[in-house]
Amino acid sequence: MSNADLITRDLRHLWHPCTQMKDHEWLPLVPIRRGEGVWLEDFEGRHYLDAISSWWVNLFGHCNPRIGDRVKRQLDTLEHVILAGFTHAPVVELSERLAAITPAGLNHCFYADNGSSAIEVALKMSFHYWQNRGQRQKRRFVNLANSYHGETLGALAAGDVSLYKDTYGPLLMEMLTVPSPDCYAREPGVSCEEHSRRMFAPMRETLERHADEICAVIVEPLVQCAGYMRMYHPVYLKLLRAACDEFGVHLIADEIAVGFGRTGTLFACEQAGIAPDFLCLSKGLTGGYLPLSVTLTTDEIYSAFYDDYATLRAFLHSHSYTGNPLGCSAALATLDIFAEDDVIGDNRQKAARMAELTAPLADHPHVGDVRQSGMILAIEMVKDKATREPWPWEERRGLTVYRHGLEKGVLLRPLGNVIYFMPPYVISDEEIELMVEVAAEGIELATRG
Ligand SMILES: Cc1ncc(COP(=O)(O)O)c(C=O)c1O
Numbered sequence: 001m002s003n004a005d006l007i008t009r010d011l012r013h014l015w016h017p018c019t020q021m022k023d024h025e026w027l028p029l030v031p032i033r034r035g036e037g038v039w040l041e042d043f044e045g046r047h048y049l050d051a052i053s054s055w056w057v058n059l060f061g062h063c064n065p066r067i068g069d070r071v072k073r074q075l076d077t078l079e080h081v082i083l084a085g086f087t088h089a090p091v092v093e094l095s096e097r098l099a100a101i102t103p104a105g106l107n108h109c110f111y112a113d114n115g116s117s118a119i120e121v122a123l124k125m126s127f128h129y130w131q132n133r134g135q136r137q138k139r140r141f142v143n144l145a146n147s148y149h150g151e152t153l154g155a156l157a158a159g160d161v162s163l164y165k166d167t168y169g170p171l172l173m174e175m176l177t178v179p180s181p182d183c184y185a186r187e188p189g190v191s192c193e194e195h196s197r198r199m200f201a202p203m204r205e206t207l208e209r210h211a212d213e214i215c216a217v218i219v220e221p222l223v224q225c226a227g228y229m230r231m232y233h234p235v236y237l238k239l240l241r242a243a244c245d246e247f248g249v250h251l252i253a254d255e256i257a258v259g260f261g262r263t264g265t266l267f268a269c270e271q272a273g274i275a276p277d278f279l280c281l282s283k284g285l286t287g288g289y290l291p292l293s294v295t296l297t298t299d300e301i302y303s304a305f306y307d308d309y310a311t312l313r314a315f316l317h318s319h320s321y322t323g324n325p326l327g328c329s330a331a332l333a334t335l336d337i338f339a340e341d342d343v344i345g346d347n348r349q350k351a352a353r354m355a356e357l358t359a360p361l362a363d364h365p366h367v368g369d370v371r372q373s374g375m376i377l378a379i380e381m382v383k384d385k386a387t388r389e390p391w392p393w394e395e396r397r398g399l400t401v402y403r404h405g406l407e408k409g410v411l412l413r414p415l416g417n418v419i420y421f422m423p424p425y426v427i428s429d430e431e432i433e434l435m436v437e438v439a440a441e442g443i444e445l446a447t448r449g
Pocket of ligand 1 (some may be wrong): 114115116117119148149150151220223226254255256257258282283
């Protein structure tokens with residue numbers, strides 16, 4: 001098999017995610033034959049460093065034997081079983097361990113098979129909780145500007161990235177959207193903490209005014225990843241938790257992208273010392289091996305559904321592959337790696353190396369910001385450094401960086417004008433150097449002229 005052969009066959013029948021398929025008339029697909037560690041290899045022996053962990057899922061490298069072996073064992077034992085009325089050891093052990101490692105009080109795990117579905121579960125559960133508690137007027141949700149929670153209609157409604165959302169507007173429930181605490185927008189001389197604190201005012205005002213009709217506030221803790229890797233200070237989450245308690249509103253923390261160590265702590269909520277009412281996890285949950293997601297919630301919420309069948313209070317939501325044993329075994333192997341290795345400590349050094357190597361880019365005449373939260377580092381290209389005027393999106397300057405990356409063997413996938421790194425944690429110092437060097441060259445190329 002050759003690259004060309006696979007591309008031809010692919011384009012005959014596949015419709016790729018998040019892609020204008022016509023682009024592939026001039027932008028070749030990249031067929032991958034195998035993966036190992038941070039590296040992907042095509043059919044002609046060309047290698048690509050996966051600097052974005054294949055859409056932020058991979059934590060410990062491709063074909064990691066510690067995860068692979070566990071999945072292989074599970075494959076010979078039980079591949080899948082219905083989770084309604086039945087149960088199995090991997091899902092029970094995973095639930096026990098997730099309840100133990102997530103912020104306090106999240107004792108109940110509801111599984112699905114992708115991030116968007118975990119969001120749908122949280123939204124429906126929150127709404128249904130208030131229905132079961134007799135507060136039937138509570139039917140609205142609050143989100144942050146520039147947030148992203150997935151692509152299914154409920155999750156899409158809960159987000160605010162216009163590129164993905166606007167077309168489907170007529171199909172989506174209406175949110176109460178408040179400004180983001182995003183620190184990129186702060187005035188010169190204002191600290192990130194102060195900015196995020198100030199930006200809490202409109203959130204508080206919205207809660208004060210609409211508490212009676214609000215089910216929950218949904219946020220991505222610390223980093224709005226698909227929203228161009230915009231970051232904010234943990235103080236916002238602290239204020240939000242307190243206000244949600246004060247006004248009787250749930251807090252949904254979407255840690256689908258930032259969970260499992262990405263921001264420097266196992267969960268981003270830890271940096272604010274808070275526990276949400278719902279915690280959504282996916283992506284890194286299985287180390288990037290298999291599709292699995294979970295929505296964790298509290299005893300209080302669980303108890304509002306726990307009643308005689310005839311009260312019709314049960315949460316009658318399901319997905320065929322809920323709690324799939326193979327996915328759960330990959331997740332257990334992932335949690336073993338966190339338990340056995342000092343992942344968070346080692347990442348601190350890698351994050352520091354990423355910071356050190358990218359620091360000079362802050363002086364680049366077309367870089368408006370270099371920001372970082374743990375193992376996520378983003379570089380914002382701008383047309384005008386003084387005013388931070390962005391390059392027009394139609395110029396697709398990020399694509400120049402993407403193409404340069406492929407040419408030099410690094411998979412970067414800029415979000416508009418934002419180049420970012422979110423590599424697997426097994427990346428070495430030399431690989432970090434290569435990743436940054438190639439990105440810097442790409443930025444130089446993309447910002448010329
Ligand atoms: C914060 C966040 N929430 C939800 C999702 C949706 O997850 P999925 O793509 O698995 O549906 C994503 C995906 O990128 C995400 O970043």
